[in-house]
Amino acid sequence: MAEETQEISQDVPQAHYSEKEKEEIFHGEFMPHINSMYNFGYRLTLDADDAKDLVQDTYLKAYRFINSFQKGTNAKAWLFRILKNSFINDYRKKSKEPNKVDYQEVETYYNSEDVDRQITPDLRVEALKDMIGDEISNALNSLDVDFRTVIILCDLEGFKYEEMAKILDIPIGTVRSRLHRARQLLKEKLSTYAKSMGYKNTNV
């Protein structure tokens, strides 16, 4: 329970909604995000059944802790944060795969003077136009979950850096550097696809 409370509240004042208000908030502000929530759950777990469980779990928690939600604030960000924390606590723990991202390394990399001189994978806009199948989706899914997450939040869901920082409980600087690294990795994947599709590696 302590852990769950941690997942949800950020030391916000508690509201005291009536049953009717709770129902209105739940159906009016929470349920409209179900498609984005399911997609997020699916992209995190990469499994349809796990995604369903995770999303259902998240919505039940959201209802249980609805008094921690302040009307007029960003319901989508609030829900995404609960889902992300539920994923970490309930799913990642079970998974045998260790967390492979070395953040120290990422930070150092991003802050180094070499950042502009790095070898950018040669990928051309034209090559992207032929990626009409699952290439992009597969490339995204192949990234480590922490890198996948920032791309989903930013590019799919359009969250601002500040909102992402709150959802992920990390500083904005880390949001930026993680996003930067994630895009670099995604480009490397797409570049590999492009090569296999016959695009030459020339920089025209």
Place this chain on the structure above:
Amino acid sequence: MNPSTPNPFVTNGKKSTCLEMLQVILDGEATDEQKKYFKQHMDNCMPCFKGYELDMAIKQLVKSKCCGGDAPAELVEQIRITISQKIS
């Protein structure tokens, strides 16, 4: 570029690199001043111009290809039923 124009990308006395500027622009986090500065800068910086084109194309592609469809109807139904039981 007018050298007297202050660079709006300076934070803590440190100038942003091209890649850092690009990301701020791409994600819609730039101020109007930064956007104006970047636009001028991009005209004279081929890596920035190419980077902008490519990154924007990827961002749009990710959005169009990875958003998924609707959540499964049975999931939506299950949540509605569970919640309505709690409410009543």
